[in-house]
Amino acid sequence: MTTSLSAAELANLVTAVPGVRGIEPGIGSTLRxxxxxxxxxxxxxxxxxxxxxxxxxxxxxxxxxxxxxxxKEIVRDVQETIIRALSEAGEHDDASETRQDSDSSGVGNRNTPQVTVRVQSLL
Structure with a gap:
């Protein structure tokens, strides 16, 4: 994962997904x-x-x-959007570095971002 995408940029991507009303912070993200x-x-x-x-x-x-x-569809679309954005940003960062894992596949790759989506409210 990269630090080139800010949390604010990710929030904009998430709110563009159809069915997402907005970012709703829970106690976990608020404390963090x-x-x-x-x-x-x-x-x-x-x-x-x-x-x-x-x-x-x-x-x-x-x-x-x-x-x-x-x-289920909304959560899937949010996950795919964030994974795609983080992966693309990571590819740009990796272009300047040499890869040590040249034989690793994309499935189950430890560099693949994991996205947890918590639905706080449903209207």
Missing amino acids: AIGSRIRQQDPRQARFGVVVEAGSHRAVIEIGIDGSRPV
């Missing part, structure tokens, strides 16, 4: 965002409702949905 500000860490990595863990290749997105589509 406050904690990162207190520790004076990179403010681009934690935002209320969006947390990007660069070292562990994980992102947590907390959303509210409008019920216009099945929940």
Whole structure:
């Protein structure tokens, strides 16, 4: 995962997915965002409702949905959008580095981002 995409940029991508009403922070992302500000860490990595863990290749997105589509489809589309964005950003970062894992496949690759989507409300 890369630090070239900020949490704010990811939030914009998520809210563009049909069926997503908006980012709705839960207690977990709220505490992380406050904690990162207190520790004076990179403010681009934690935002209320969006947390990007660069070292562990994980992102947590907390959303509210409008019920216009099945929940499963909305969550899948959000995950695919974030994984695609982070993977593309990671490819740009990897272009300047030599690959040590030349024989690794894309499936189950440890560099593939993992995205957790938490639906906070459904209207």
